[in-house]
Amino acid sequence: MINERNLPILATLLVFILLYGFGVYEYKGFRDTLVFSNLLTDNAFLIITAIGMTFVILSGGIDLSVGSMIAFIGVLMAYLISNTGMHPLFAIGIALVVGVAFGAAMGVIIAFFEIQAFIVTLAGMFLFRGLAYLINLDAVPIDHPFISGLYDIYLPLPGRGGLTFIAMAMLVLLAIGILIARRTRFGMSVYALGGDSHSAALLGVPVKKTIIKIYALSGFYSAMSGVIFAIYTGSAYPLAAVGVELDAIAAVVIGGTLLTGGVGYVFGTFLGGMIQGIIQTLITFDGSLNSWWTKLAVGGLLLFFILLQKGIVVWVKKRSAS
Amino acid sequence: MKKHNFLHKHQKTLAPLLSLVLIILVTASVTPGFLSIQMVDGHLFGSLLDILHRATPTALVALGMAVVIGTRGIDLSVGAVIAISGAVTAVLTVNTDWPVWLVIVCALGVGMLCGLWNGILVSVFSIQPIVATLILMVAGRGIAQMITEGQIVTFHSEVLDAIGNGYFLAFPIRVWIAIGMIVLTLVVMRKTALGLFIEAVGANVRASRLMGIEARLLVLSAYVFSGFCAALSGIILAADIRGADANNAGLWLELDAILAVVLAGASLAGGRIYLLLTIVGVLIIQTLTTAILTSGLPAQYNLVVKATIILAVLLIQSPKTRQWISGFFTKKQNAGKDSVGKNSVGKNSTDKGSAKV
Numbered sequence: 001m002i003n004e005r006n007l008p009i010l011a012t013l014l015v016f017i018l019l020y021g022f023g024v025y026e027y028k029g030f031r032d033t034l035v036f037s038n039l040l041t042d043n044a045f046l047i048i049t050a051i052g053m054t055f056v057i058l059s060g061g062i063d064l065s066v067g068s069m070i071a072f073i074g075v076l077m078a079y080l081i082s083n084t085g086m087h088p089l090f091a092i093g094i095a096l097v098v099g100v101a102f103g104a105a106m107g108v109i110i111a112f113f114e115i116q117a118f119i120v121t122l123a124g125m126f127l128f129r130g131l132a133y134l135i136n137l138d139a140v141p142i143d144h145p146f147i148s149g150l151y152d153i154y155l156p157l158p159g160r161g162g163l164t165f166i167a168m169a170m171l172v173l174l175a176i177g178i179l180i181a182r183r184t185r186f187g188m189s190v191y192a193l194g195g196d197s198h199s200a201a202l203l204g205v206p207v208k209k210t211i212i213k214i215y216a217l218s219g220f221y222s223a224m225s226g227v228i229f230a231i232y233t234g235s236a237y238p239l240a241a242v243g244v245e246l247d248a249i250a251a252v253v254i255g256g257t258l259l260t261g262g263v264g265y266v267f268g269t270f271l272g273g274m275i276q277g278i279i280q281t282l283i284t285f286d287g288s289l290n291s292w293w294t295k296l297a298v299g300g301l302l303l304f305f306i307l308l309q310k311g312i313v314v315w316v317k318k319r320s321a322s
Numbered sequence: 323m324k325k326h327n328f329l330h331k332h333q334k335t336l337a338p339l340l341s342l343v344l345i346i347l348v349t350a351s352v353t354p355g356f357l358s359i360q361m362v363d364g365h366l367f368g369s370l371l372d373i374l375h376r377a378t379p380t381a382l383v384a385l386g387m388a389v390v391i392g393t394r395g396i397d398l399s400v401g402a403v404i405a406i407s408g409a410v411t412a413v414l415t416v417n418t419d420w421p422v423w424l425v426i427v428c429a430l431g432v433g434m435l436c437g438l439w440n441g442i443l444v445s446v447f448s449i450q451p452i453v454a455t456l457i458l459m460v461a462g463r464g465i466a467q468m469i470t471e472g473q474i475v476t477f478h479s480e481v482l483d484a485i486g487n488g489y490f491l492a493f494p495i496r497v498w499i500a501i502g503m504i505v506l507t508l509v510v511m512r513k514t515a516l517g518l519f520i521e522a523v524g525a526n527v528r529a530s531r532l533m534g535i536e537a538r539l540l541v542l543s544a545y546v547f548s549g550f551c552a553a554l555s556g557i558i559l560a561a562d563i564r565g566a567d568a569n570n571a572g573l574w575l576e577l578d579a580i581l582a583v584v585l586a587g588a589s590l591a592g593g594r595i596y597l598l599l600t601i602v603g604v605l606i607i608q609t610l611t612t613a614i615l616t617s618g619l620p621a622q623y624n625l626v627v628k629a630t631i632i633l634a635v636l637l638i639q640s641p642k643t644r645q646w647i648s649g650f651f652t653k654k655q656n657a658g659k660d661s662v663g664k665n666s667v668g669k670n671s672t673d674k675g676s677a678k679v
Contacts, residue, residue, distance in 0.1 A: 062452070109633075113640040116590050118396075118452070122577055123633045130625025137622055246460060259453045292467035292568075299461025306449055306457070 004316050008256030008309055009268040015254075015301070016271050019278045027285045033161030039277045040167035045070065045229040047273035048170055049244060050251040051177040052221025054269045057252050058181070059214050060194040060261030061117040065106065065124035066222040067244035071237065072128040073099055073226025075135045078142050078236035088146040096223050102128070103219015107212035117215075125245070132238035139237040142230055150231050166228055173224060177266040186213060194261025250298055251276060254305050275301065338586055338602045341635060345606060346370075349613035356616065365489045369616060377608035378496045379404075379555040379572070384579040384604050385507055385597065386551030391583050392595035393544045394524040395444060395451035400552040400579060402462020403436045404572030407556030409469040412566035415477040422481040430553045436462070437549020441542035459576075466568035476565035486561030496558050503554070508597055520544060521594060578607055585635055 023030040049066045056063045073095045080091035106124050110117050153165035163171075181187040189210045192200035201207050230236055255272030257264025279297045283289045350356040359368035383400050390397045407429040414425040436458060443454035488495040511517030522530040523537045530537055555575070560566045582603030586596045610631060614624045637643055 109637070113637055113642045115636055115640050118590060119580070119584055119636065120633075122581065123629050123636065125577075126625050126632070127629035130622070130627075130629055133622035133624075134626060246456070249456065250460060253453065253456075259450055290467070290472055292464040292472065295464030296461050296468070299457050299464065302453075302457045302460060306453055307447070310447060310449060 004312055005263060007312050008258075008263075008305065009265050009271070011305070011308055012254060012256045012268050012271045012275070016275050016278070019275060019282065023278065023282055023285065030285065033157045033159035035161070035281065037157060037161035037163060037167060039274055039281065040170065041164045041232070043273050043277035044166045044170035045225045045232060045241070046244060046247055046251060046276070047270055048173050048225040048228060049222050050248040050255075050269045050273050051174060051266055052218035052225075053245075053248045054177070054252050054255070054257055054264065054266050055181070055190055055214050056117070056218045057249070057257055057259060058194045058261055058264055059190045059211070060197065061110070061211070061214065062121065062249070063103075063106075063215065063218045063222075064118065064121040064245050065102075065128055066218065066225070066248055067241045068125045068128035068132065069099060069102070069219065069222040070226040070229050070241040070244060071239065072132040072135075073223045074230040074236035074240055075132045075140075075238055077227065077230050078140045079135050081142055081144055081147075082140065088142075088144050092227050095227060096220060099219045099223020099226070100216050101219070103222075104212055104216035106219075107215030110215065111208040111211040121215075129238070136236070136238060139235055141235045143234075147231055147234065151234065166232055169224075169228060173221070174266065174270050177221075180217075181266045186210065190214060191262060194258075194263075196262075247276060247298075250302055254298075254301050256305065256309070258309055259306075335587075335596070335599065337635075337639060338599050338606065341585075342602055342606050342609065345609050345613065349609070349617065353613070353616045353618075356613075361492070366492045369612060371494070373605065373608050373612050374497050375494045376612065377604050378494075378500045379559050380575060380578050380582065380608065381500050381601055381604045382503060382551045382555040382558070383572075383575055384582040384600050385503060386548030387576070387579040388583045388586070388588065388595045388597055388600045389507070389511070389520060389544045390451070390548045391580075391588055391590060392520045392524045393541045394527075395541065395544065396455065396580065396590065397437075397440060397545060397548045397552075398452060398455040398576055399436065399440060399458035399462055400548065400555075400576045401572040401574065402459050402466065403433050403549055403552035404556035404559060404575060405463050405466035405566075405568050406436060406469065407433045407553035408560035408566040408571045409466040409475070409568055411482070411557050411560045412475040412477050413469055415479050415482065416475055422479055426557060429557050430550060433549040433551075433553020433556065434546050435549070436552075437546040438542070440549065441545030444545060445538040445541040463568055466566075466571075470566055470568050472568075474565055474567050478564060479561075482557075482561040483564065485558060486564070496562075499554070499558070503551070504597070504601060511597060516540075525594075578604070581632060582607055585632070587639065 020030075023035070029035065049070065053063055053066060076098065077088070077091045077095050080086045080094060081088055086094075102124070106117075106120050109115060109120050150165045153168075154162050155168065156162040181190070189200070189205045192203060192205050193207065193210055193214075197207060226241075229241060233240075251272035252264070252269050253259055253272070254275055255264065255268030255270070257268060276294075276298055279301075280294050283291065283293055283297075346357075353369075356369045359366055359370060361367075383404070387397055387400065410429045410432050411425055414420055414428055415422075418425075420428075440451075440455050440458060443449045443457070444451050447454075484495055485499070486496065490498055511520070519530070519540055523540050527537055552572075556572060559571055580590075583595070583600050584590065585603035585606055586599035588595045588600070607628070610628050611624060614627055615621060619627075
């Protein structure tokens with residue numbers, strides 16, 4: 001018997017397979033591994049951001065600052081590398097520390113001042129975007145042999161496709177995310193917090209500490225996404241990744257995580273991000289459809305998954321009542 | 323003594339008002355001529371009027387947002403609704419011979435339909451408001467692009483020009499429209515039982531149902547009202563630039579509107595809204611923006627200053643901060659006796675923090 005908790009993620013998997021199958025059936029080129037590996041590379045920064053967002057949403061919170069964080073981290077990296085002559089590895093290290101610190105700071109405000117996450121991360125969104133503007137107003141290239149070296153790392157797969165460094169980094173971060181969620185005490189605390197923060201506290205979950213860690217983790221993942229985005233585009237731009245927070249939330253929801261918190265899987269988020277990528281790819285392959293169909297399709301999928309989750313919740317309640 | 327009581331009673335009301343006055347005074351001291359208002363060709367000109375002019379679209383959206391937040395909801399889709407209604411206005415003006423009033427009615431109707439969609443998801447399917455309105459937020463701009471077929475549609479219409487940039491009795495017409503909407507909303511919310519009902523629903527759905535309030539219908543109409551306000555804002559914004567831009571019209575306006583409602587002291591947890599203070603909140607945000615631009619500070623400081631001030635206001639308004647401050651003072655009085663001083667204060671606040679866990 002299938003556990004009803006797993007139904008949303010199974011539905012996500014089914015939608016993913018159906019969309020991919022449709023692509024393979026309809027377009028000859030879709031069968032090549034190149035399409036799949038491009039999906040991994042092109043959506044890496046979105047999926048990485050969404051992994052961090054999964055923890056936030058699992059705990060019943062939300063993080064609207066992730067898109068701005070990506071832009072800020074990219075611009076910061078570019079500044080450190082080209083203006084101070086710092087080695088990219090150090091620049092990446094500093095950028096990650098800054099991302100975690102800012103995430104943790106938002107977590108402190110949410111946990112200790114008891115201001116809603118929505119409004120705190122909204123202010124964070126303005127702040128990071130503003131900081132990105134302060135460092136640099138224009139798009140700047142990140143020219144460094146180390147960065148282009150990372151970009152060129154390539155692990156060929158059968159067919160024409162292959163794993164880029166970006167794709168591999170995403171998969172590693174995905175594995176780490178899954179391990180944190182399923183195998184650590186912190187992961188358990190996140191689920192407990194999202195289920196019911198009151199009983200979580202009674203069960204001995206350190207609520208405030210966990211909240212700070214969650215937003216620090218989200219800061220880490222979106223900063224990592226900023227690094228990957230900088231490597232992917234080879235440049236930094238203060239207007240980069242506008243609206244990514246919404247795509248990330250959509251990926252999490254399509255991935256089967258309940259927006260009320262407590263239920264969901266990091267792997268589902270990966271599928272959710274890939275589904276958005278496939279829709280984009282299918283529209284590109286079709287050629288006659290405009291890009292706004294992506295928005296409509298993602299909106300429709302959101303609606304479908306939300307209603308599905310709602311239906312499951314109602315069904316489970318009815319069954320447990322009888 | 324009486325004065326002290328007054329201050330205490332109106333603490334919440336005074337904070338946003340004082341913030342606004344303070345921001346205006348600080349800006350006036352930095353920027354000469356900030357407060358001056360001139361009469362040119364029967365129109366009033368000046369930075370303060372410019373603030374009113376620019377604040378109008380946000381104020382309209384914030385009005386609808388305040389009502390929705392009063393029902394313990396949130397409407398993320400207003401930016402998308404602005405884009406949709408702007409697109410409808412532009413396309414109908416360009417492609418049909420319809421009279422302007424009919425075009426406007428259609429654009430407002432489409433906005434109300436969007437609100438109805440949100441309202442049905444929230445009240446009939448009981449989906450969380452943030453999720454329910456997220457759908458239209460994501461898909462709405464796609465719909466707007468579909469209406470304009472991906473183009474920026476420009477149009478010309480004298481009536482719409484007047485709505486966007488015209489003057490009436492020395493004031494911009496759009497400001498009059500906003501004032502009209504604000505007064506109307508205030509009368510309906512404060513002089514009829516509707517406002518009370520909405521706040522009751524926001525405070526406690528179950529209790530209000532027991533009182534016989536038709537909660538579903540109320541929540542539904544709150545979202546329809548928000549859709550109407552957003553559509554009106556969309557028409558004004560399209561009329562302002564004489565065109566509809568599906569990608570950028572009303573971008574981030576939902577966030578400014580939500581901030582304004584929160585700055586006004588309303589809780590996102592519902593139950594209490596302050597309509598006039600919300601307008602004050604909008605004016606705070608717009609004054610900040612204009613002040614930064616006119617003070618000669620580079621425009622890129624805009625977001626950082628805005629975010630910092632908003633964070634500061636939020637932190638000051640947080641009940642926790644007040645608790646800590648009052649804890650600080652009572653502790654200080656005691657500390658004077660046993661001369662422990664600041665150390666015990668720090669300890670006290672952390673104790674309180676963990677005590678709640």
